[in-house]
Amino acid sequence: MATIEIRRSHAMPVEELRKKVDQISGSLEAKYAVHGRWQGDEMLLEGSGMTRGVKGRIKLEASTVLIELDLPLLLRPMKGQVEESIARKLDKVLAGG
Incomplete structure (x- = not known):
């Protein structure tokens, strides 16, 4: 599987970060x-x-957010596009957008 891993620093309370x-x-x-569900x-x-077969997590840590996604064979060619799109969205929401 192709794995996407995106990690960003933050300085927010966990509840704000969760939103x-x-x-x-x-x-x-x-x-x-x-689809996502909290645990x-x-x-x-x-x-x-x-996108069946995609599995991953978004982990909230004290000072970082970690996004990990495993892409199945069918979606491997789109890895760069998916990773860039998610990273852009993460950067935007962490900046307050």
């Missing part, structure tokens, strides 16, 4: 049919439809 991660999750769901301070991600 921002919900925005990212909504974007992933709308654009890639990847503690981690959002577990799973694809459906054309």
